[in-house]
Amino acid sequence: MPRKSIGIIVNGVTGRMGYRQHLVRSLLAIREQGGLEVAGGTVLWPEPLLVGRNADRVRAIAERHGLERWTTSLDVALADPDLAVYFDAQVTSAREEALLAAFAAGKHVYTEKPTAGSLAGALRVAGAARDAKVVHGVVADKLFLPGLMKLRRLVDAGFFGRILSVRVDFGYWVFEGDWQPGQRPSWNYRAEDGGGIVLDMFPHWRYVLERTFAPVESVYSHAVTHIPRRWDENGEPYEATADDAAYAIVGLRGGIVVQIGCSWAVRVARRELVEFQVDGVLGSAVAGLRGCRVQSRATTPRPVWNPDVVSTEDFPAQWAEVPDNGEYDNGFKAQWELFLRHVHSGTPFPYDLLDGARGVQFAELALESAREGRRLTVPSLELP
Numbered sequence: 001m002p003r004k005s006i007g008i009i010v011n012g013v014t015g016r017m018g019y020r021q022h023l024v025r026s027l028l029a030i031r032e033q034g035g036l037e038v039a040g041g042t043v044l045w046p047e048p049l050l051v052g053r054n055a056d057r058v059r060a061i062a063e064r065h066g067l068e069r070w071t072t073s074l075d076v077a078l079a080d081p082d083l084a085v086y087f088d089a090q091v092t093s094a095r096e097e098a099l100l101a102a103f104a105a106g107k108h109v110y111t112e113k114p115t116a117g118s119l120a121g122a123l124r125v126a127g128a129a130r131d132a133k134v135v136h137g138v139v140a141d142k143l144f145l146p147g148l149m150k151l152r153r154l155v156d157a158g159f160f161g162r163i164l165s166v167r168v169d170f171g172y173w174v175f176e177g178d179w180q181p182g183q184r185p186s187w188n189y190r191a192e193d194g195g196g197i198v199l200d201m202f203p204h205w206r207y208v209l210e211r212t213f214a215p216v217e218s219v220y221s222h223a224v225t226h227i228p229r230r231w232d233e234n235g236e237p238y239e240a241t242a243d244d245a246a247y248a249i250v251g252l253r254g255g256i257v258v259q260i261g262c263s264w265a266v267r268v269a270r271r272e273l274v275e276f277q278v279d280g281v282l283g284s285a286v287a288g289l290r291g292c293r294v295q296s297r298a299t300t301p302r303p304v305w306n307p308d309v310v311s312t313e314d315f316p317a318q319w320a321e322v323p324d325n326g327e328y329d330n331g332f333k334a335q336w337e338l339f340l341r342h343v344h345s346g347t348p349f350p351y352d353l354l355d356g357a358r359g360v361q362f363a364e365l366a367l368e369s370a371r372e373g374r375r376l377t378v379p380s381l382e383l384p
């Protein structure tokens with residue numbers, strides 16, 4: 001089978017997402033499986049060029065994985081006509097400038113979310129994407145998780161009947177960094193560095209809600225900083241200026257009410273770090289990252305409120321697990337494969353940079369709602 005190399009600039013490869021999910025579990029995993037077979041019998045072979053600010057760290061990653069190509073200069077990488085794709089997993093605050101440079105260099109562009117730190121920036125990026133006439137896309141990994149794919153299957157099958165409400169319950173305890181190191185980078189907790197749980201998570205909620213249920217129409221939110229002081233990667237204390245929790249009510253078309261609870265300062269009593277409970281007239285489901293369980297109208301028990309007696313019902317046992325009915329690949333890898341297929345065929349990727357801007361718009365409106373203490377309409381977003 002003919003093998004075709006596809007040069008990919010991987011920027012931010014020393015970071016958590018850039019290294020683990022995108023380089024190791026996606027691009028290198030595609031190589032380990034023998035490449036990606038695309039239409040016409042060709043096998044695409046990703047050839048990453050690693051980009052990072054610290055030469056020692058980038059070189060170490062390249063050597064660890066037997067990769068020859070790395071640089072500390074994005075300009076040098078973008079000037080190389082053999083590299084067709086630019087990918088960005090840098091800190092959020094560095095993204096807009098790099099994406100604009102990649103479009104100016106005529107690259108196909110794939111990027112982590114959020115696509116910029118502000119809606120104005122995300123629209124500049126989406127406009128440049130449209131004008132560059134290249135294939136462009138944003139990571140929408142949650143849609144590729146087994147739990148959410150099963151949920152989508154239930155929606156498509158009409159399992160819920162009329163959907164009434166959705167409850168998104170996301171969060172876990174992120175250590176402050178003093179007596180145990182924090183499990184997330186410290187910039188996540190500094191607004192001035194592009195941090196904050198709303199900018200981090202609301203772009204995800206927008207595409208999950210819209211692609212699974214219905215368009216988002218309104219948002220009312222309350223964003224807070226529960227833990228105002230944290231300790232960074234060097235053990236130094238700093239002021240946490242960004243929101244670390246948000247509580248929102250979101251209206252979807254058709255009257256579906258969504259409650260979002262999103263926090264880096266809660267302890268987990270759920271089965272998974274995120275759960276989506278969907279209640280419909282004909283049935284309900286609770287989906288996590290991997291699992292999804294259901295209770296139908298016909299099997300709904302009849303709880304009776306009586307605090308005077310000890311409850312004997314095992315409520316969690318009253319739900320049935322949705323079967324896998326297939327194998328699920330890593331969600332980031334599955335999306336990389338889809339993106340590379342679109343690059344090969346030159347066709348638009350389904351989650352493009354205008355979608356990316358919609359995610360940033362939702363985050364920005366949620367923050368504005370929290371500042372002003374009122375419910376805001378989410379206007380439809382198109383490029384001028």
Ligand SMILES: NC(=O)c1ccc[n+]([C@@H]2O[C@H](COP(=O)([O-])OP(=O)(O)OC[C@H]3O[C@@H](n4cnc5c(N)ncnc54)[C@H](O)[C@@H]3O)[C@@H](O)[C@H]2O)c1
Pocket residue numbers: 011012013014015016017018052053089090091092094112113114139141185200
């Ligand atoms: N899709 C998801 O589920 C998901 C999950 C977590 C993070 N993210 C996104 O991925 C991006 C990276 O997040 P991460 O958690 O990997 O962060 P990280 O701090 O682990 O990595 C950030 C990377 O950016 C580089 N960088 C470039 N300019 C920098 C600067 N001025 N200051 C500091 N670092 C700089 C770092 O060297 C590093 O390689 C963010 O935009 C974040 O929103 C997405």
